[in-house]
Amino acid sequence: QLQLQESGPGLVKPSETLSLTCTVSGGSISSNTYYWGWIRQPPGKGLEWIGSIYYSGSTYYNPSLKSRVTISLDTSKNQFSLKLSSVTAADTAVYYCASIVATTWDYWGQGTLVTVSS
């Protein structure tokens, strides 16, 4: 069974870049079975798909965030990462990483709260 764990700074200054890493255990991010993705949830609000990446490195982003988002793989560490540039208070959210099998988000990390504030 897959396990995913997000890590990264809990506080980011406005206009800077948010960087998070998701460490995967119980499976390989190089497997062609899975896509890997990021979802966020602002406090008290709903879920928003940020983007996804396939083992080949192909990436897919939410059009509303595409200009600011980069998702990448680090196969040597069995991790994938999220970078979101030029952040504002509106980017304050709990960020989840998850695995995607076919088109189903099946295993999720516990989530990490990132606050954008000076």
Next chain:
Amino acid sequence: QSALTQPASVSGSPGQSITISCTGTSSDVGSYNLVSWYQQHPAKAPKLMIYEGTIRPSGVSNRFSGSKSGNTASLTISGLQAEDEADYYCCSYAGSSTYVFGTGTKVTVL
């Protein structure tokens, strides 16, 4: 890419059945039988309850069932129990490896 529309809240008494709707467009829900449903308790990560419209993962109670008609998917919880009180989100595949989530529904057990 707009969020799928769900009712903000649905409530029911223990033992009753409730249905949560998830309305999209012909570009997402209407085009694919690829809607999944997630249960989220406070301060917890979402949990997969239904995938590909109607399929329950192993370990999920058979009180949960999914369906779809046109651009609207639905999640039905039968025999409502106190532990079912949570937020529920739908998610649809929208083509080209993109996804859209629903606005979320708070289920209250009276």
